[in-house]
Structure formats: structure tokens, C-alpha cells
Amino acid sequence: MKPDYELKPAMKKMQIQSLRKEQIKPIQSILKGHDTIVSAPTSMGKSLIYQLPALVHTHQLTLVIEPTLALIYDQVKKLQDFGISADYLDHTRSKSQEMSVLAALSKGSLTFLYVTPERLQSTRFQASLSMCDLYMVVIDECHCITEWGYTFRDAYLQIGQFIEELPRKPMVFACSATIQEHTVEDLSDKLHLDAPKWFRCDLTRKNLILMKKDLTMEDRSLENRLYSRFKAVKKAVRKYQDTGSVVIYASTIDYVDALYDYLSEYFPGQVVGNHSKMKPHKKEKMLLDFLTGQRKIMVATTAFGMGVDVPDIELVLHFNVPLSMVDYVQQIGRGGRDGRKCRCVLFYEQNGDDQKIFASFCKKSQNSKMLKQRYQEMQDFVHSTGCMQQDILAYFGQATEKTCQKCTNCAKERRK
Template sequence: MDMKRHLKSALKQLGFDKPRKAQIIPMNTLDAEQNAIVIAATGSGKQIIYETVGLAHSDKLTIVIEPLLALIYNQVQTLQDHNMSVDYIDMTRSKEDIDKILNKARKGKLNFLYVTPERLQNHSFIETMQHSDIFMIVADECHCITEWGYTFRDAYLHIGDFIGKLKRKPVICACSATISADSLNTIRDSLHMDKPAVLRSDLRRDNLILLKKDVTCNKKTLEERLEFRIKKLCKTIDKYHKDGSVLIFAQTTTYVDALYNILEEKYPDDVTRYHSRIKPERRKKQLLFDFLQGKRKIMIATSAFSMGIDVPDIELVVHFNAPISMTDYIQQIGR
């Protein structure tokens, strides 16, 4: 199956000569204004699918809903690097900034707008979007609807309510690598998707090598056992970390901070960290970009860093603790 000329042109603007085989059908489907649920492996280029289609319809707005600010910053930076008309709204933006962004959207001068689901419940945002020409709404990492919507982020369950308030129903795209069969219908209904195409591609990642390290020991105290595990961790880093980056996942912010303090001594000026308790948000954003831009090569993070972050030179992903779920594990090893 071939792509239309305007899609090929948009893809080239993003820096790609041709699409991957698994991207062609989703691009054509969304371009034809058919709703789609895209299930594809981590790192397979789901982001490129909706960016290409959104760019091909650059006279209209594409709203991308992301679960994490780290994801927003990463994707916005990528589009800005290609001189795209893109912006985002989060808690670091002033009221003046937000008003300017919404004004651009209303006047049709913005191609991509990145937000979290909570923004869709804001009255002024809803009112502006009702008077904006929206081509597509993307629910990226849409498994969060069922994973988080019924617990600590109920805004995910109201995305469909926002869509229902728009004067014209846009194309809806939902993307994830980890949608279970049980959650598929819930996601479809929650997003008010009418007969979406469910597009699956191979979830295997042949470029990943999975290793298991035995860290059992006879040490009696917690401190001794932790020290033993950290020595094992450092040996693993030294063995596999050459020129690329290392991503270490820990289950809690306490573990992240403890590992950071220890590894910063061994690898001075090469370690950074990322979790929800780092304040203010601007500082956390800078820590993220230090890693993405290669200023720091070792990132220690909670699952706040686990979805969709694009770091092309990662050589090693380490789980210092077991992930909470298989969904988290799949997302994290795919970075």
C-alpha cells in the first residue's frame, strides 16, 4: 500500500525519507478521517504516525493528550527542532502564555497542541476549542485510560465528554504498545470512537537483549544488601555503558534519590534523576533535557519516565526494583 503525496511531503518535513511498513496503513486511515486504535511495539514510531497526519493537515489543529509532562516536553522539542507550529500547556505556563496559545489555536495559527487530560476540563480551554478548527485528537499511551482512570486520574475517563462538547467531531487516534483485549472496548467507548479501525502490528523488538542478574546475597542488614546490589549495578553499567546512555528504573522516589546520591559520587557530573517529587517543575524539566541532550548520560527515574520518551542512544536499561506490572515492564524496556 502506498501513501498519498501530501503524507510523503509531511513525513519528509519530519526528517524521514520513507515510512516504516507498519506506519503506512495507520497514516492512510487517519488521513481518510477514520478513527483508529494503533497498537504497536515501543519504539516503533507511533508518534511519527500522528505527527505526519497532523502535519499533512497543518491548516487545522491536532491536539495530543499525553499522560506525562516528560512526554510532552520531549515531543514538543522534537517538533520545534523541525520548525513546526507546536506548543503545550502545563502548570509552568503563565496565564498570559496560555491566553496567547489559546488565541493562536482559535485563529488557526497552531498545528499541534500538547496537553494532559486534566486540561480538557478547563472551562476556557473547552470554550476556545469549541471555536477552533480541530482535525484530530490523539490519546497517546491510551492504556492510561483503564490503568489510571479508575484510580488517581479520573480526568482520563472524561476525554470523551470533552470531545462531545466540540461543535465538529474530529478524527480520534488512540495509541499504545500495551492495550489488553479486555481494555480495548473500554478505551473505544471512553473516547467516543465510532467504529474505529483497530490496527495491530508486530510487538516484538528484535533489537532488545534481556538479561537477568542474580543479586541474592547472605548479608544480614538492609544497608549491606543494598551496598551489594549497587556494586552489581555499577559492574553492569561499566560493562555495557560505552558511548550511549543508561536508564535505571527504581520503584520509589526514595530509591531514586538514594541511587542518585551514590552513583553521582562514582560517575560525577554524569548522573541525573527524574520523579514526581522534584520541584519546581522547571527544574525537573531541565533535568530531563540534560539527559535527552546528552549532557548527563545516566538517568535514574521512577515510572514517570517510562512511557514514550525518545532517547535514540540508550545502551542499557536497568530495573533496580521489579516493576509494578507487566505493562510498566514492557513500556520501560522499550525506551
């Protein structure tokens, strides 16, 4: 199936020679004016699915809602490098910069505007947007609606109402690598979609080698257990890092800081950190060092890296068990985006240390029942003896008879 003729100028603008077949059908759905949902693996090129139709309608505005500032900066820079009229609004912009962006909105001179969902609640922003010719609203990483909306970012639950109250309802596009079949109806309801077209791609990532390691200890000292886990991190980095990058996920800011200090001793000049309490200037510098390859080891909390394209990651390590399968799949999805093999190593233990961290998250949650259900699903995955790849695909409603032959469980089965 060839792309529509009207896409050719847009593809040329973005220096795209050809499209994948998984991209063409949802692009055509958007061009026909349908609300559209896409579930596709990381590195598939989901951004192009909305960016190319937006460039066909370059005289209208496409509003893109992203979960993180790092992702906003990354997307806007790429578009601007192609000479495309794109900008963003966030809390780091000065009042004069914000007024300049709003002025560009009112003049109709922007093709793309990137924001976080919190921006939609600004009455000034709502007033400016009401004067625009709005073509499409994009919710990138739309799993955040159900994953984060009920916990620490309720602005995600207000997106549908925002869309409903616009003077003219625009087309809506939502995408993520982690959409379950039963959540499509929920997304459609929350976003007030009109009979959306849903496209689901094969989620298999053959270059990811899934591994897990039980670090349960008889030692009663938490300090000793953590130190043993720190040493296991160091060993994994030395064993699996070659020339590429490493991402290490930890559940708390304290763990991120402690891992950063520990690893900096053994890998001097190579380690950076990322969490919400870090000073903005320091955080930006560390992120840039990692994105440009000047430093190769990133220690971060959950939200880091969502949609950020670092192509050479060859080790993704979880210091703690993630809170949900969605978090886990999103995070391992950062690996091997350039096609190289990537080890995805999951640490777990049965001393109850991670369980205590989870309990603290539950206390802060508005929906602890849902959080407990998702954490139990993650625990079921951790303790399953089946092929880890098959278990992931089954969780997202995709059946496959073939085992991956590479994960920890498949390797154990071969040795029997």
C-alpha cells in the first residue's frame, strides 16, 4: 500500500523516503477525518502518523499533549530543524515568550504547539486557542490517562472535557505502546471520541533480551541488602555494556541519588541522574550529556525517557520492581531503538523491601485498589515460569505460540 499523493510534500519536508505499512493505514484514517487510536511498539515511528497529516493541513494548528518536558523539547527541536513552525508552552518560559507564542497562535502562524495536560486548565490558554483554526488534538503516550490520571496527574482526566468545550470539535489522535484492548473503550469515553478507528500493531521486540534476577537475602539488615543490590547493578553494567548506553530505573528519588553516587565511583565521568527534585539547570545539563552520548549511564525515576529517542541503549536495568506492567513495558521499550540487542534486567526480591515502597505509593494514591491490582499483575509476571515475551504479549491481548528462546525462563527451560 502506497502513501497518498498528498503526503509526498510533507514526507519530503521531513526527509522521509518511505513509510511502514503499519503507519499508512492510521495516517489515512486521520486524513479521512476519523478519531484514531494507535497501539504500536516503541521505535515504530508513531509521531510521524500525526505529524504528516498535520503538515498536509499546515495552515491549521495541531495541538500535541505530551507527558514530559523532555519529550516536548525533543519533538519541537526535531520539527524546527526541518524548518517546520512548531513551538511549546511550559512553566520555564518567560512571560514575554509566552505572549509571543500566544500571539503566533492568534495569527495562525503555528502548525504545531506542544503542551503538557496541565496547560489546558489555563483560562488564558483556552481563550487563545478558541480563536485558532484547530485541525487536530494529539494525546501522545495516552496510557498516562489511565495510569497517571488517578494517581498524581489528574489533569489527564480533564482532557476530554477540554476537547468537548472547544468552539469546534477537532479530530483526536491518541497513541501509545501500551494500550490494552479493554482500555480502548475507556480511552474513547474519557476523551469523548466519535467512533474511533483503532489500529494495533505487533508489539514483539525481537532484539530485547528479557532477564530477571532474584536478590532475596537472609540478611536482616536493609543496608546490607541494598549494598548487595548496588553491587549487582555494577556487575550487570560491567557485563552487558559494550559501546552503548545504559538506563537504570529506581522507584524513589533517594535510590536514584544513592545509585548515582555509588556508580560514579566505579564509572567516573559516565553517570547522570534524573528525577523531579533535581535542580532544573543540573537536570537539563545531565539530560543533554546523556542524549548527546557524552555520558553513557543514566539513573532515573519512572517518567524518564518516555518517547525520548536514545538509539544505542543496550542495557535497561530495573533496581526495583515497577508498579505496573505498563510501566515495565514502557521502560524496556527505551532499549535497542537502533536495532542492537538490549538486555532488560529486572531485579526482584522477597524480603519485602520493594513491597514497602509500593505501600508508600498506595497511601498517596486516589485509587489504591486499582494500583494494587496493577502491582499484583506485575508480581504475577515476575514470578511466572513462562516465556517472559509471551507473558507481555498476552497481557496486551496478543497471542503467539512461539517462545522467545532468549529470556531467563526460556533459558531455564532449555537447561532442564
